[in-house]
Amino acid sequence: xxxxxxxxxxxxxxxxxxxxxxxxxxxxxxxxxxxxxxxxxxxxxxxxxxxxxxxxxxxxxxxxxxxxxxxxxxxxxxxxxxxxxxxxxxxxxxxxxxxxxxxxxxxxxxxxxxxxxxxxxxxxxxxxxxxxxxxxxxxxxxxxxxxxxxxxxxxxxxxxxxxxxxxxxxxxxxxxxxxxxxxxxxxxxxxxxxxxxxxxxxxxxxxxxxxxxxxxxxxxxxxxxxxxxxxxxxxxxxxxxxxxxxxxxxxxxxxxxxxxxxxxxxxxxxxxxxxxxxxxxxxxxxxxxxxxxxxxxxxxxxxxxxxxxxxxxxxxxxxxxxxxxxxxxxxxxxxxxxxxxxxxxxxxxxxxxxxxxxxxxxxxxxxxxxxxxxxxxxxxxxxxxxxxxxxxxxxxxxx
Amino acid sequence: xxxxxxxxxxxxxxxxxxxxxxxxxxxxxxxxxxxxxxxxxxxxxxxxxxxxxxxxxxxxxxxxxxxxxxxxxxxxxxxxxxxxxxxxxxxxxxxxxxxxxxxxxxxxxxxxxxxxxxxxxxxxxxxxxxxxxxxxxxxxxxxxxxxxxxxxxxxxxxxxxxxxxxxxxxxxxxxxxxxxxxxxxxxxxxxxxxxxxxxxxxxxxxxxxxxxxxxxxxxxxxxxxxxxxxxxxxxxxxxxxxxxxx
Numbered sequence: 043x044x045x046x047x048x049x050x051x052x053x054x055x056x057x058x059x060x061x062x063x064x065x066x067x068x069x070x071x072x073x074x075x076x077x078x079x080x081x082x083x084x085x086x087x088x089x090x091x092x093x094x095x096x097x098x099x100x101x102x103x104x105x106x107x108x109x110x111x112x113x114x115x116x117x118x119x120x121x122x123x124x125x126x127x128x129x130x131x132x133x134x135x136x137x138x139x140x141x142x143x144x145x146x147x148x149x150x151x152x153x154x155x156x157x158x159x160x161x162x163x164x165x166x167x168x169x170x171x172x173x174x175x176x177x178x179x180x181x182x183x184x185x186x187x188x189x190x191x192x193x194x195x196x197x198x199x200x201x202x203x204x205x206x207x208x209x210x211x212x213x214x215x216x217x218x219x220x221x222x223x224x225x226x227x228x229x230x231x232x233x234x235x236x237x238x239x240x241x242x243x244x245x246x247x248x249x250x251x252x253x254x255x256x257x258x259x260x261x262x263x264x265x266x267x268x269x270x271x272x273x274x275x276x277x278x279x280x281x282x283x284x285x286x287x288x289x290x291x292x293x294x295x296x297x298x299x300x301x302x303x304x305x306x307x308x309x310x311x312x313x314x315x316x317x318x319x320x321x322x323x324x325x326x327x328x329x330x331x332x333x334x335x336x337x338x339x340x341x342x343x344x345x346x347x348x349x350x351x352x353x354x355x356x357x358x359x360x361x362x363x364x365x366x367x368x369x370x371x372x373x374x375x376x377x378x379x380x381x382x383x384x385x386x387x388x389x390x391x392x393x394x395x396x397x398x399x400x401x402x403x404x405x406x407x408x409x410x411x412x413x414x415x416x417x418x419x420x421x422x423x424x425x426x427x428x429x430x431x432x433x434x435x436x437x438x439x440x441x
Numbered sequence: 442x443x444x445x446x447x448x449x450x451x452x453x454x455x456x457x458x459x460x461x462x463x464x465x466x467x468x469x470x471x472x473x474x475x476x477x478x479x480x481x482x483x484x485x486x487x488x489x490x491x492x493x494x495x496x497x498x499x500x501x502x503x504x505x506x507x508x509x510x511x512x513x514x515x516x517x518x519x520x521x522x523x524x525x526x527x528x529x530x531x532x533x534x535x536x537x538x539x540x541x542x543x544x545x546x547x548x549x550x551x552x553x554x555x556x557x558x559x560x561x562x563x564x565x566x567x568x569x570x571x572x573x574x575x576x577x578x579x580x581x582x583x584x585x586x587x588x589x590x591x592x593x594x595x596x597x598x599x600x601x602x603x604x605x606x607x608x609x610x611x612x613x614x615x616x617x618x619x620x621x622x623x624x625x626x627x628x629x630x631x632x633x634x635x636x637x638x639x640x641x642x643x644x645x646x647x648x649x650x651x652x653x654x655x656x657x658x659x660x661x662x663x664x665x666x667x668x669x670x671x672x673x674x675x676x677x678x679x680x681x682x683x684x685x686x687x
Binding site for chain 2 (some may be wrong): 111145146
């Protein structure tokens with residue numbers, strides 16, 4: 043699948059770096075077992091890796107090893123092949139974006155000053171910092187006027203956007219995000235997640251994302267590391283792999299019984315083979331239509347009436363077919379109409395809500411492109427194809 | 442409070458404490474017992490100039506020295522938490538010593554005069570400034586410090602650019618209390634010949650209320666003035682607090 047390099051101008055001057063854990067271990071004094079035990083993990087440059095697991099599994103500790111807010115006991119973490127252990131911590135951190143759940147904006151600094159904090163530490167010139175702040179405000183979709191406000195004057199969602207912008211300000215090699223949307227209400231959380239994915243499609247940072255929420259992990263991750271106590275990685279895989287082939291019982295339990303349904307959240311209608319609709323046109327002889335229906339590979343039992351532009355109008359009933367020609371007004375209303383870009387989970391919801399077994403799928407111009415049925419979806423979920431490596435997670439739903 | 446007479450007989454009270462008052466300057470009192478004598482007041486207002494300036498100097502120097510010491514102590518205690526209880530106890534003990542006793546305890550060491558006065562007054566300010574500075578630093582949200590650290594602020598940068606600016610309201614609140622109480626206590630330094638407005642309160646004739654009222658009024662106005670200045674300063678340096686209130 044092609045990477046979404048649709049952005050007219052990328053915000054990024056520097057290439058994203060890969061991130062590699064090599065037997066990284068954190069042993070706290072007096073603790074019986076290591077918080078993170080010989081963690082080995084590689085995050086390719088430009089991907090979002092989600093560390094997910096129950097609380098106390100060491101995911102945050104593992105994340106904090108990267109910017110040395112937790113010191114590594116043994117092993118190493120490499121950014122772009124360079125060990126973080128040889129770096130001066132403050133210098134290192136200025137090259138790593140850092141977003142936390144509580145946001146931690148500086149209350150005494152304006153939004154622009156908050157965004158410009160790391161550039162200021164790096165000694166950028168004032169004009170450059172100002173320009174960068176303005177650029178990032180625009181990037182996160184905030185009114186430039188808000189730049190002169192103080193954090194307390196912004197909503198929680200706006201503050202978290204600023205938190206992300208602040209982390210991006212000095213164009214970091216790697217981003218660390220610790221439950222960044224955890225404190226946001228569900229509706230805004232979804233919006234922020236989508237916004238971040240859209241942003242990421244443009245900026246292509248290497249992101250280490252920590253969450254305890256498997257749904258968020260599946261949504262955000264290019265790869266997911268499911269962790270359990272001691273920072274042990276039980277499975278490191280793409281969301282699709284994780285859902286279709288959990289490595290063991292722990293992962294299976296963690297992913298949840300509804301993982302088949304979760305899988306659908308990763309797909310769009312266009313990702314699946316649709317049924318071909320037997321089409322009928324107004325004024326066409328019904329004999330012709332009946333012949334189409336009788337063909338051996340036709341799965342849809344009723345013909346779909348379309349206009350001259352192949353846009354669906356409705357379904358023809360037995361009674362319609364009993365006439366000589368196809369009538370202008372079909373007997374059965376159209377019901378739900380799906381688009382090729384629809385998320386599969388939403389499409390299934392539409393089908394169930396419309397109490398229909400199948401629904402026409404149209405392209406951007408509204409022209410028929412096939413029929414999706416509940417049967418197709420359930421067959422797909424059972425098929426070995428669903429377990430294949432070809433993960434559609436890269437092509438994520440937009441909204 | 443110790444009687445000035447007793448102090449005088451004990452031989453500790455310095456020159457100028459019992460400044461002679463010309464009885465002709467006390468017309469109201471001489472004739473009738475009035476609470477406030479306007480005539481005398483208008484004739485003698487000029488005599489308050491020097492004591493007021495002395496008073497101001499003593500207060501400003503005391504609070505300044507007290508602030509520098511307490512602030513430094515607070516920064517040490519902020520860095521090394523184990524210092525907090527002993528320092529709190531130490532400044533607390535200083536604060537509980539009765540002022541007159543404190544003055545006279547120091548006499549053998551530092552003698553009469555302004556130095557002793559300033560040492561005692563500065564010592565009194567330590568507790569409140571120390572406590573409020575620590576409180577202000579402790580009130581800085583952990584998430585703000587975590588974010589700052591994770592973004593690459595050094596410890597010193599976190600202290601000076603994040604924690605202290607955010608602690609300004611508490612620090613200034615402490616300063617306000619310190620200044621007002623120092624202005625009041627400084628009226629007692631007259632007993633160790635350090636001058637100030639106490640000179641015009643506890644003068645030769647303790648039963649002359651007019652002068653006490655005038656001196657007290659100046660003290661109160663001075664306290665209000667300082668308070669206003671500090672409050673204004675706080676508002677100017679913490680614009681984000683007003684933004685939050687809107």
